[in-house]
Amino acid sequence: MKRILIVDDEAHITLVLKMHLERAGYAIETANNGKAGLEAVTRQAPDALITDIQMPLMTGRELCLAIGQALPARTFPILVMTSRTDREEREWTAAIPLLEFLEKPVSMRSVLSRLEKHLGSGVVAGATP
Amino acid sequence: MSNEILCLMDFARYQRWLDRAAGHPTCFMVLGKQGDVVWGEGRAQAAEIGRTIAATGDAAEGVHRIAWGDSQMVLYKPLVMTGVGQMGWSAILVDSLDDKSAPPSLDHLVEAFDDLSIGIADEYRQKSELRSMTEELGSRYEELHLVYSVDRHVQAQTRKHDGVFHDLLHSAAEHLNADVVAFVRPSKDICQYATNLSKEIHNLDLVLVEMRGDLFRFIQASRDSLVINEAADPRRAYIFTDMPYKILACPMHVDGRVDSIVVLINHMHKKDFSNSDRNLTEILANQLSSLSNMHLLLEGMREFNQQLAMTLIEAVEAKDPYTRGHSDRVHHLSMEIGRAMGLPEDELEDLHWGSLLHDVGKIGIPDAVLCKPSRLSKDEYTFIMVHPERSYEILRHVKHLEKAVLGARHHQEMYDGKGYPHGLKGNNIPLHGRIIAVADTYDSITSSRAYRAGRSHEVAMKEIARVAGSQLDPAIVEVFQNIAAAEPEWLKRFQIRRDAA
Numbered sequence: 132m133k134r135i136l137i138v139d140d141e142a143h144i145t146l147v148l149k150m151h152l153e154r155a156g157y158a159i160e161t162a163n164n165g166k167a168g169l170e171a172v173t174r175q176a177p178d179a180l181i182t183d184i185q186m187p188l189m190t191g192r193e194l195c196l197a198i199g200q201a202l203p204a205r206t207f208p209i210l211v212m213t214s215r216t217d218r219e220e221r222e223w224t225a226a227i228p229l230l231e232f233l234e235k236p237v238s239m240r241s242v243l244s245r246l247e248k249h250l251g252s253g254v255v256a257g258a259t260p
Numbered sequence: 261m262s263n264e265i266l267c268l269m270d271f272a273r274y275q276r277w278l279d280r281a282a283g284h285p286t287c288f289m290v291l292g293k294q295g296d297v298v299w300g301e302g303r304a305q306a307a308e309i310g311r312t313i314a315a316t317g318d319a320a321e322g323v324h325r326i327a328w329g330d331s332q333m334v335l336y337k338p339l340v341m342t343g344v345g346q347m348g349w350s351a352i353l354v355d356s357l358d359d360k361s362a363p364p365s366l367d368h369l370v371e372a373f374d375d376l377s378i379g380i381a382d383e384y385r386q387k388s389e390l391r392s393m394t395e396e397l398g399s400r401y402e403e404l405h406l407v408y409s410v411d412r413h414v415q416a417q418t419r420k421h422d423g424v425f426h427d428l429l430h431s432a433a434e435h436l437n438a439d440v441v442a443f444v445r446p447s448k449d450i451c452q453y454a455t456n457l458s459k460e461i462h463n464l465d466l467v468l469v470e471m472r473g474d475l476f477r478f479i480q481a482s483r484d485s486l487v488i489n490e491a492a493d494p495r496r497a498y499i500f501t502d503m504p505y506k507i508l509a510c511p512m513h514v515d516g517r518v519d520s521i522v523v524l525i526n527h528m529h530k531k532d533f534s535n536s537d538r539n540l541t542e543i544l545a546n547q548l549s550s551l552s553n554m555h556l557l558l559e560g561m562r563e564f565n566q567q568l569a570m571t572l573i574e575a576v577e578a579k580d581p582y583t584r585g586h587s588d589r590v591h592h593l594s595m596e597i598g599r600a601m602g603l604p605e606d607e608l609e610d611l612h613w614g615s616l617l618h619d620v621g622k623i624g625i626p627d628a629v630l631c632k633p634s635r636l637s638k639d640e641y642t643f644i645m646v647h648p649e650r651s652y653e654i655l656r657h658v659k660h661l662e663k664a665v666l667g668a669r670h671h672q673e674m675y676d677g678k679g680y681p682h683g684l685k686g687n688n689i690p691l692h693g694r695i696i697a698v699a700d701t702y703d704s705i706t707s708s709r710a711y712r713a714g715r716s717h718e719v720a721m722k723e724i725a726r727v728a729g730s731q732l733d734p735a736i737v738e739v740f741q742n743i744a745a746a747e748p749e750w751l752k753r754f755q756i757r758r759d760a761a
Contacts, residue, residue, distance in 0.1 A: 147401065150394040153268075233410075238405035239398045241435065 132158045133250050136177040138168035138194065140186045143239065148181065151239045157246070165189025169197050176202065180231070181210045181242070195227055199245055205229065206208070208249045212237055263292040263746075264542045265347055265387050271299040274376050278352065287353040290339075290380070293346060309334055313349050320416070321448050321668050323374050326357035331356050335370060337377040348376040399536055406435065406540055410547045424551070432544055436537060437504075438524040440464070443548045444471050445520035448556065467503060471523050475499050475509060480518040485510040485542060489532040508533040510541045512549035520549050528566035536570045569616055575621050580630045582709050589707070589754055591615040593699035593740075594667075594692075596748065600739050602693075613660075614667025614692045615699065621650025621668075633711045640757065649681040667692025671700055694733040698724065698740050701732065706756050716757040717744070 139145045142163070146236065149159045150247045160177065160253040164170040166189040168182060180198075184191035185219055198205060224230050233242060271290055286461045291299035295314025297306045304650055309328070318324045319338045336351035352373055378577060411464070413428045424444065440461065451472055459466065478499050478711030479486055483591035486508040506526040511518040520696035522545040524533065540694050573587045594615035596620040598608050623628060625647055629640045632741060636644065652669035655661050672683060677685030689697075705720040728737040751758070 143397065147394045147397045148389065151398055234405065234409065236401045236404040238402050238435065240402060240403070240437070244437065254566065 132156065133178040133246075134158045134160060134175075135179050135181060135246070136160045136162065136168065136171055137181045138162045138165060138171075138186070139183040141165055141183070144183070144212075147221075147239070148237070148242065149259070152242070152246075155243055155246075162255055164215050165191060165194035165197075169201070171228065172198055173201055176205070178207050184259055189259050192223055195224070195230065199227060208245075210242070210245060218259065261297065263298055263348065265384060265391065266290065266292060266298045269380075269383060269387065270446075271380075274380060275299075277376055278372060278467060282369055286369075289351045289353075291349040291351060293348050295349070298348065303353075309351060310349075311352065313351060317349065319346055321424075323370050323377075327356070328353060335373055337374065339377060339381050341381060341383065341388070344388070345382060350380055356572070376411045399539065401538065402540060403543055406432070406543055407547065409435070410544070410551070414551060425452045425548075426454055428551075429547070430456070433524075433684065436524060436540060437530070438508075438526055439530070440467065440525040441525070442468065442471055442523045442525075443520065443545075443552070444523060445552060446472055446476055448520065448552070450520075452551065453700075458530060461505075461525075463503070467500075467505070467525060470500050470503065471509075471521075474501075474520055475507070475523065476518075479509055479511045479521050483511060483513070483518060485538055487533050488537060490530060492727050501709065502580060504528055506530065506533055508537055508541055510545040510674065512545045514549070514651075520552065522548060538558075571638060572620055573616065576620055577626055579625075582631075582707075583622075586703055586707060587616055587619055587753075589703045589750075590696060590699045592750060592754075593702060594696050596743050596750075597698065597736060597739055600743055601736075610664040611692050611695065613664035615696050617655060617664070618662070618668040618671045618696050618700070619647065620654050621647035621652070624650045624653070645672075645680045664692075666690040667696050669693070671696035673697070675728045675733050679731070685713055689733075694736050698732050698736050701727070702740070707756070714757060717751060718759040720756075 133156075134197055137145050137152075137159060138161070139148075140163050143163050145163070149161060151232050151235065160171055162171050164186045165182070165248055168180070170174060170179075171179065182191045186194075189197070195209060195211070198209070206229075207224055208229045208231065209227070210231050210233050212233045212235050224232075233245070271288075274290075275286075275288050278288050287300070287303055287400060289303060289306050290298045291310060291313060292298055293312045293314070295310035295312075297303075297310050300306045301548075305308075305328075311336070312326065313336050316326075317336060317338070319339065321338070323337045326336070328334045332353055333356050334351055334353050336349050337673050338346050339350055340346050341347045350373070351371075354369065386679060407490065409431055413424055413431065427454060429441045429443060433454050437456075439452060439457050439459070442451065444451050451468060453468060455461070455464070475486075478495075486495075486499075486507065486509045488499075491504060493551055506528060508526075509521050512520045512522070514520075522541055524537070524541060526533070577584050577587065591612070594611055598611045603611065625643045629636065629643045632640065648669050648671060652665055655665045655668060658665075664713040670682070670690050673679035673682065673684045673689040673692070673693055675682050675686060675689070675699075679689075684693075701724055702720050706714050706717060707724055710713040721741065724732065724737055724740065728734040750756075
């Protein structure tokens with residue numbers, strides 16, 4: 132089962148994402164700030180990372196840069212959730228490979244289609260129909 | 261309801277709970293409503309027990325018993341969720357001998373089993389509530405996402421009128437994963453579409469014709485959204501006859517009538533259109549419809565503005581028949597230069613009005629001066645010299661023309677600072693003023709005046725080249741020369757005289 136790490140301090144977003152992605156057959160790990168996210172990534176690299184930008188302790192930007200330092204040969208994609216107010220922040224991401232944006236409010240459809248694009252559709256559904 | 265939620269639950273802790281209560285490992289099973297085994301699959305007789313309970317089980321509340329073989333019995337209990345009904349069964353297989361053995365007695369075990377089953381039903385209820393809440397939240401996000409994305413497109417493109425629809429439809433096609441998304445509004449002759457093809461559609465033109473025709477009429481009559489997924493849907497006899505696509509169409513009502521529809525088309529190999537697709541498309545239809553109204557209003561306003569401006573220009577040109585068409589020509593040439601220079605959309609809009617209205621100030625020049633066929637006296641020439649400032653005074657009250665007015669005010673400045681009204685020099689002259697000056701010079705030479713006939717294109721170009729750097733901005737002259745070298749269509753349209761090569 133593909134493992135997805137969700138890093139966001141807003142519990143409702145994490146919950147909705149988790150429920151939807153679990154239904155689609157992904158294994159979900161969550162962290163509520165960048166620091167906890169970085170620990171989770173260094174403990175075991177996920178198959179994909181979904182992160183917010185504005186977070187306490189360590190922001191999404193700091194998280195992405197720290198991952199770049201810790202794992203220079205990273206192969207998993209990072210999906211960054213941005214709202215309108217974050218749009219100016221897009222410049223720093225230009226140099227980071229395998230990074231995409233998810234416009235907030237995040238559409239579950241687009242999250243699933245992005246994940247499928249990166250991880251293939253070889254996800255075995257955890258639930259029987 | 262499927263067993264989806266049951267399957268997601270972890271029954272290991274219930275198993276441990278039961279084992280502790282019994283004092284030894286128990287044969288515990290959770291079954292779906294049809295008796296299918298959800299937990300305890302490994303148990304030798306689970307499947308058979310499941311079938312038996314599903315066929316003959318008592319669905320009344322409480323723990324029931326079935327004798328099983330010679331020395332065993334099955335205790336089972338329906339798992340019931342208030343308001344939803346039964347979602348399955350829990351069951352244990354015990355030795356009948358346990359009845360006499362003590363402790364723990366069978367009663368004790370039955371009690372534990374009963375409690376545990378209530379626990380399972382509770383957890384099920386919580387899980388299913390959480391699920392429906394997250395589903396609801398998820399679909400709200402979906403709607404918000406769509407509305408925000410429409411808003412973003414509109415904000416980014418308020419100036420580009422045609423592009424916004426196409427871009428919007430295209431992003432909707434991607435978001436909804438549809439092959440074709442179209443917005444159809446026959447009353448205004450609008451049929452905009454975007455494709456995101458998963459596979460070629462060979463008869464797209466025909467599909468679009470059908471949308472405007474039969475499909476629109478069908479929705480107009482039914483007044484409701486239409487979803488056709490099945491190949492054998494009987495409604496296909498009326499719509500898209502012989503066109504094997506999945507169709508989702510949502511109407512937008514105006515004054516109780518279907519005014520426009522949004523149509524999604526998918527190849528048959530794609531997933532069926534869902535309720536969520538339908539909800540989102542209905543929202544999209546609403547958004548597109550108000551956007552379309554806004555555009556029509558905006559178009560109407562633009563047209564009105566243009567007509568007002570033309571009225572003003574005609575008032576000026578009526579004073580001097582020789583200047584007829586001058587504003588229009590200078591406008592055309594200025595826009596050619598502006599576009600060739602790659603000016604952004606908003607600047608072109610300013611240049612549009614500035615060049616069109618640059619001579620409005622001439623309305624203040626006495627006819628005797630304006631139409632005098634002979635040389636002007638110094639006093640008379642002063643009237644001519646104030647006309648750009650007059651244009652400014654007339655137009656400055658129009659807020660929308662704030663920037664456009666600069667071009668009109670300074671179109672008679674010269675690059676070397678010897679022009680009027682302010683004697684500005686070089687790049688101190690507003691860019692639009694310098695552009696209009698080149699266009700104005702060209703038209704003054706090539707068009708007929710009260711005192712002379714118009715001269716040829718070649719003469720004008722030679723003269724413009726001569727005054728580049730003194731009267732005119734050499735950089736803009738160069739742009740103009742490049743345009744003119746490509747034999748532009750206006751040479752014919754404005755009937756500019758040509759010299760034989």
